[in-house]
Amino acid sequence: MSTTxxxxxxxxxIFDREGFLLRCMGNQxxxxxxxxxxxxxxxxxxxxxxxxxxxxxLDQVRRIAHRVRGTAKNICAVPLAEAAFLVEHAxxxxxxxxxxxxxxxxxKQVEAILDELASGA
Amino acid sequence: MxxxxxxxxxxxxxxxxxxxxIAIEMLDYFxxxxxxxxxxxxxxxxxxxxxxxxxxxxxxxxxxxPEMNGIELCQxxxxxxxxxxxxxxLLTCHSDLKSVLLGLDSGADDYLSKPFHHEELRLRLExxxxxxxxxxxxxxxxxxxxxxxxxxxxxxxHLERIxxxxxxxxxxxxxWPKFECVVDAQFVELIYLTSPLHDxxxxxxxxxxxxxxxxxxxxxxxxxxxxxxxxxxxxxxxxNAYPEAGFIKMALDITLKHHERWDGTGYPFxxxxxxxxxxxxxxxxxxxYDALTTKRVYKDAYTHExxxxxxxxxxxxxxxxxxxDAFANVxxxxxxxxxxxxDAPPVASPTQPEKKSQETELMSASFTSS
Numbered sequence: 001m002s003t004t005x006x007x008x009x010x011x012x013x014i015f016d017r018e019g020f021l022l023r024c025m026g027n028q029x030x031x032x033x034x035x036x037x038x039x040x041x042x043x044x045x046x047x048x049x050x051x052x053x054x055x056x057x058l059d060q061v062r063r064i065a066h067r068v069r070g071t072a073k074n075i076c077a078v079p080l081a082e083a084a085f086l087v088e089h090a091x092x093x094x095x096x097x098x099x100x101x102x103x104x105x106x107x108k109q110v111e112a113i114l115d116e117l118a119s120g121a
Numbered sequence: 122m123x124x125x126x127x128x129x130x131x132x133x134x135x136x137x138x139x140x141x142x143i144a145i146e147m148l149d150y151f152x153x154x155x156x157x158x159x160x161x162x163x164x165x166x167x168x169x170x171x172x173x174x175x176x177x178x179x180x181x182x183x184x185x186x187p188e189m190n191g192i193e194l195c196q197x198x199x200x201x202x203x204x205x206x207x208x209x210x211l212l213t214c215h216s217d218l219k220s221v222l223l224g225l226d227s228g229a230d231d232y233l234s235k236p237f238h239h240e241e242l243r244l245r246l247e248x249x250x251x252x253x254x255x256x257x258x259x260x261x262x263x264x265x266x267x268x269x270x271x272x273x274x275x276x277x278x279h280l281e282r283i284x285x286x287x288x289x290x291x292x293x294x295x296x297w298p299k300f301e302c303v304v305d306a307q308f309v310e311l312i313y314l315t316s317p318l319h320d321x322x323x324x325x326x327x328x329x330x331x332x333x334x335x336x337x338x339x340x341x342x343x344x345x346x347x348x349x350x351x352x353x354x355x356x357x358x359x360x361n362a363y364p365e366a367g368f369i370k371m372a373l374d375i376t377l378k379h380h381e382r383w384d385g386t387g388y389p390f391x392x393x394x395x396x397x398x399x400x401x402x403x404x405x406x407x408x409x410y411d412a413l414t415t416k417r418v419y420k421d422a423y424t425h426e427x428x429x430x431x432x433x434x435x436x437x438x439x440x441x442x443x444x445x446d447a448f449a450n451v452x453x454x455x456x457x458x459x460x461x462x463x464d465a466p467p468v469a470s471p472t473q474p475e476k477k478s479q480e481t482e483l484m485s486a487s488f489t490s491s
Contacts, residue, residue: 023147023236023239024147024150025150025151025154025239027150030146030147033146034143034146034147037142037143038143041142041143063185063187066185066214067140067141067185069214070141070144070213070214070235070236071141071142071143071144073214073235073236074141074143074144074147074235074236075143
């Protein structure tokens with residue numbers, strides 16, 4: 001199915017730079033600092049997530065995914081926040097098969113936002 | 122940003138608790154810009170540790186955190202019953218009703234969804250600041266009143282009776298068309314809160330005068346009269362520092378002017394008629410009624426009927442005629458308060474007090490020398 005013009009307009013950007021800058025009250029230096037912190041934190045969160053899955057600690061998976069969701073919202077990375085929410089929800093439901101599916105989507109979003117941040121740095 | 126709000130915010134310590142480094146950085150920056158003193162903790166356990174050396178008036182906490190979550194932190198803070206209230210805001214991604222109710226049930230004052238909106242958070246913090254100010258108000262009034270009580274020769278329930286009398290009189294005036302624009306529920310609440318402060322200036326009167334068992338000499342009475350000015354000066358500084366705090370203004374008016382008389386023969390300023398603030402005119406009657414019906418070292422207590430007669434006879438001289446009429450309407454309530462809050466053995470009725478003129482008794486009630 002092809003994407004319609006209306007749908008294009010409703011798809012949130014991987015990273016809403018303008019929105020993020022507004023959340024930083026227009027402070028460019030703070031925005032840059034937080035972007036760097038975010039880019040540095042995300043790979044570790046992902047590693048911790050995989051470790052927790054391997055040891056079947058679903059509560060820990062849910063907690064990490066919840067934290068990623070909160071951070072993503074703050075940084076104005078809506079698709080990442082949505083992907084993290086799905087992982088969080090699957091972990092809460094203890095649905096491991098679904099969890100793996102959503103985990104793949106989360107991985108893609110993490111890569112996308114890291115690329116986006118790198119390109120704009 | 123409202124600058125006057127910021128000036129107050131400056132005095133408030135805020136502890137932010139979140140394991141999300143981005144959230145905590147953003148909050149820290151926002152709060153510092155708004156003029157708050159900020160400390161951070163990454164979870165509830167760290168927050169409690171931090172509170173050993175940092176005393177937050179407001180805590181903004183995430184819910185989901187390792188070691189100790191925000192709900193547990195809030196419950197622990199509430200269980201501590203510390204001497205000052207801590208305004209607790211939960212800030213979280215969980216925005217469903219069940220989570221909100223759980224958060225509020227733990228003792229949180231407010232609940233905000235992540236990501237926070239700057240203006241919303243600013244307004245919520247203002248709400249918290251107002252609540253903390255109210256706590257400060259009540260604590261300040263209570264502390265000052267207790268201080269005054271500690272230097273008062275009157276017995277323990279005098280202040281309680283004064284505020285009850287004042288409340289009854291003010292409530293009566295609420296129904297009078299003449300006072301409907303002045304006396305409302307807030308006025309009644311404020312006079313109830315602030316009337317016990319009427320004699321706080323006594324803390325500055327020497328023991329040799331304040332605790333003298335007999336009548337005061339003319340010189341001693343001049344010293345005693347200074348209690349209105351001493352109390353006034355104390356509250357004047359606070360009224361200037363907090364001009365928006367209406368209760369301090371009322372406390373100042375009462376403290377400074379409750380010994381003024383309707384005919385202009387009172388002190389310290391010889392104000393006349395409506396130059397005397399209404400709250401001070403109300404407390405004047407309450408104070409004299411209480412003085413008359415209370416046993417002193419140098420006199421027995423008057424019965425209610427005798428005290429009421431003296432008050433009626435002072436209509437338009439010592440007291441505002443309207444206030445005396447109001448007193449007449451609530452006489453039974455005044456008597457009931459006197460009976461309920463009587464901490465002295467009841468006067469055997471009909472006891473004849475030491476023979477004195479009414480004027481002398483009124484003067485005694487107002488600390489006038491004989």
